[in-house]
Amino acid sequence: MEEETLQSSPSKITKSRTTLQKNLQQIDADITQFTNLPIDTPSHDLLAQNIENKFGFIRTLLNAEIASHGMLPNDSLEIEEKIKELKAKFCGSNSLHSVNSETGSDFGSGSGSVCESCLNNDSVDEMSDFEGADHTEMMLYEVVVADAEKVECSDGGKMxxxxxxxxxxxxxxxxxxxxxxxxxxxxxxxxxxxxx
The missing domain is CATH 1.20.5 (Single alpha-helices involved in coiled-coils or other helix-helix interfaces)
Known part of the structure; x- marks a missing residue:
């Protein structure tokens, strides 16, 4: 019985890790597409919002996998580093787009962009333990609040x-x-x- 549990656990961890890596690859592809789009593209804001939502999803998925399967620390740290790398790439392209904007409006200021959450989350990561329950709850709360504000703002007048x-x-x-x-x-x- 114990042998079956030990054998199924590594396969679950491998499947979870594969799922997380596929999601990270999708986010990377979306960031590349976002970077290559001109700022005046109608779907520019939607794509940025989609990327932000995917960052929230991948963070929630990672925290859930750590809590339920107890992923190996090396695996979780590797995925965490990849998330930080992708956030930095997105923040760089996001700030590049806002500097190149003809209207001069800052894209990140009104939409609660990922760049602001990068700064907030980095300080939280340094101060708290990675596997702590408080960190997970705070992350879920931030993602839900940010998504609710975006939906209200984006649906308001145009729809x-x-x-x-x-x-x-x-x-x-x-x-x-x-x-x-x-x-x-x-x-x-x-x-x-x-x-x-």
């Missing part, structure tokens, strides 16, 4: 405007079909009437 445009367009199309449909039948009958 309402587009919904109104869609409703107005559909109503106009329905009225035009109705009007031209009724008049078309009347005009068709008049064209084919022959005087007798």
């Amino acid at each position: 309402w405007w587009w919904k109104m445009v869609v409703v107005w367009t559909m109503m106009s199309a329905g009225l035009m079909v109705t009007y031209f449909g009724m008049n078309q039948h009347q005009h068709q009958h008049e064209k084919f009437l022959t005087p007798t």
